[in-house]
Amino acid sequence: MHLIVVGLSHKTAPVEIREKLAVPESRIGEALSRLCTYQGVKEGLLLSTCNRVEVYSVVDDIDHGYGRIQEFLADTHLSLSSEQLTPHLYWHTGDRAIAHLFRVAASLDSMIIGESQILGQLKDAFEVALAHKTTGVIMNKVVKKAISVAKRVRTETKIAEMAVSVSYAAVELAKKIFSDLAQRTVLLVGAGEMAKLAAQHLIAQGVGQVRITTRTPQHAVELAEKFGGTPVPFEQFKDDMASADIVLVSTGASHYLISADDVQRAVNARRNRPMFLIDISVPRNIDPAVRHVDNAFLFDIDDLKQRVEQNRAERLQEAEKAERMVVEEVGVVLEWMKSLEVTPTIVALKNRADDIKRSEVEKTMSRLAHLSAQDREIVEGLATAIVNKLIHNTMVTLKSEVNSSSGAAFVEAARRFYSLDNQPSIEARSGEAASQPENLAPHSQELPGEEAAPHIASRKRTG
C-alpha cells in the first residue's frame, strides 16, 4: 500500500500543457471512477486547478502505479501524447507525497505563496472524491490532515496576512488612513483594469459609496451598474473630489489630470479630513507635487509595487516557519501509516493476547496453590486455547484482506478493537519515526529512474 502523487504544476509545465491537461470540474468524478478501475489502484483524488493537475493515489506497487496513473493522464487528454506529457511530470511517494500535499494545501507551492484559493480547491476535489467513493482510509486521513495543516499554517504564521497584489496593496494602505471603510466614499476616475480590481477589493472590504467617472459617459453608467455605484460626469469630477475619501485614478490620459491645486482645494473643502489618492496610470495622471499637500496621501504604481515586494519578502520568511510545520505534521501522519501495516499489527495483537493471558493465569494460580504441576499445565493450556481461538479469526482476516481495497480499514479496526495503540512497544517507535522526515526535501522532483527509495515505499509488503 503506497501513497503516490503524479502531476505537473506551474513550476514544471508551461500554460499550454496545463490548460490541455486541466480536467473541468464536471468531469472530475467520472475521471476518478475511471482511475480506480485501473488494476492496482486503490484510492484516488484528482486536483485540477489552473496552476496544477495532480493525481494522488494509493497503489499496490509504486512502479506499476506510476505507469497506470501516467496512462490515465494521457487517456484523459487525447490531444496529449505521453511523450509530450512525461517531461513535465513529477512524482513523489510515501513521506514526500504527503509533504507535497501538505505544501500544496498550505499554499507553499503556489505561484503566489500564501494565496487562499488552493485550500478551497482541495476541499472541492476531496468532496468530489468522497461523492464518488474513490478515497479510502488512507486518503481520507491524509487529505483531512492536509486541510488542518493548511489551517494551522494560516493561523500560526502571517503567510496570508500581507497584500501581494498591487490592487490589494491599495486596500492595505487605505486601512492605515481610514480605520472603518464602511463610511468612506471611493471615486473611480477612468476604467483601467488595475483600478477596477482595486475598486472591487475596496467594495469587498465594505467601502460605503462608489462614484465613477469616465471620459465616455456611457462607460461610467455601465461600471456604476456593475459596482452598484453612482456615475459622475467627467467634467464635474474635480468638484466632486471633495466628497471622496479615496480617489482611484487610472485613465489613458498622457498628462496630469489632477493638479496639486485641485487636491488642495478638495482638502480645504473637506476641512482637512485626510484624503487617499491612488494613481495607477502610466503615464501618471496625478501631479506628484500633491505630496506637498498636507492631509493628502498620494501613492503611485511604483509605491504600491514597492509595498508588494516588501510583503513578498515577508511572506517568504513566514513560509519557512510553515515548512517546519509541514515536516512536523508529516511525521504524525507517517506514524499513523506505519500502524496500518499488517505484520506489526499481528505481532502487537499476539503480544496483547499473551499479556492478558499471562496476568490472568498468574492471578488464578496464586489462588490454586494446591494444584499439582500437571493440573497447572492443564489450566494454562485452557487459557492459551481460549486466547488463541479468540484472535485466530482476526489474524486470518488481516492476512487475507491485506491486498483488498479495505485492507487498511481492517487493520485500523483491529487496532481499535484490541486497543493496540496504547501498547508501550508502539509508543517507543514514535521517537524513531519523528526523526525520520528530517531529511525530506520538499522541493525535490524525482524522475522514475532515480528513485531515492523513501522509507515507506521501500518497505516490503508483508502478509
Add this chain to the structure above:
Amino acid sequence: MAVVCFMVTMGIYFIATISFLAYLLRRSEALSKVSLGITAAGFVVHTIALVARMFASSAPSPPSVHEALSFFSWMLILVFLAVEFRHRIHVLGSFIVPLALVSLVSAAALPNTVPTLQPVFRTLWLHVTLSMLGTVGFAIAFVAGVMYLIQDRLLKSKRFNVLYAKLPALDFLDHLNQQSIVMGFPLLTLGIVTGAISAEFAKGSYLSWNPEQTWALVTWLFYFVVLLGRLTVGWRAKRAAYLTVIGFAGVILTLVGVVLKSYGTVS
C-alpha cells in the same frame, strides 16, 4: 506599605516601558501580551499603594505634588487599559507607559511633604483631582498627536517599516485626539474654577498672577482655541496633532510652575 508599593510600581513600570519599547521595534506580536500583563500588574500594585496611603493619612492634609503626580500616572494607565480593552491598540502602551513612568519618577524625586497649596480646604482636593483628570485627557491627546505625526510622516515618505505596521489608522488617532480634548477640557476648566475659589478663600483674591496660575490660564486658553478651531474651521488631522503636542508643553510648564511655587512657599 505605601512607600514600598510605590517603589515596586516604579520598578514594574520600568520593565513594562522596556518591554513596550521592544515591542515597538520587533515584529513579534507576543511581546504585546507580556508588556500588557506587566503593566496591569504594575497598575494593581499602584492601586494598593494609593489606597494604603489614603488610609495612612488620618488627618486631612493638603494633597502634595507627589500625590498629584502619582494619581496622574494611575489615571493615565487606567485610561490606557480602558482604551486597550476596547480597541486593542497595543502600540498605545509604547507611548503612554513611558509617560506614566516619567510622571512616577518625578513624583519620587519630590519630597512627599511638598504641598500643592498652603491652606487646608476641602475644595483643594477637588481642585487637584479635577486638574489632574484634565491633564490626563491632554496627555492622551498628546500621545495620539505624536503617533499621528509619526504615521503621517511614514505615509508621506512611503517608509513601510515595523512602526508603520503597528501604528493604527490616521483617522483613529485623530478621533482619539479629539475625544481626549473634549473630555479633558471641561475637567481642566472645573479644576481652574475650583482652584480660583480656593485661592479666594486662602488669599482673598481669585487670581494672583503667579507662574502656576498664569500658565494654567494660558494653557486653558490655548486648548479652548484648539477645540474651537477643530469644531468650527476644521483644525483637525495634522494641525490638531501639532497643536496638541505644543499644548502639552504648556501643561508641563504649569506643573513645573506648581512645583517651583511650592518650593518657594516651603523654604
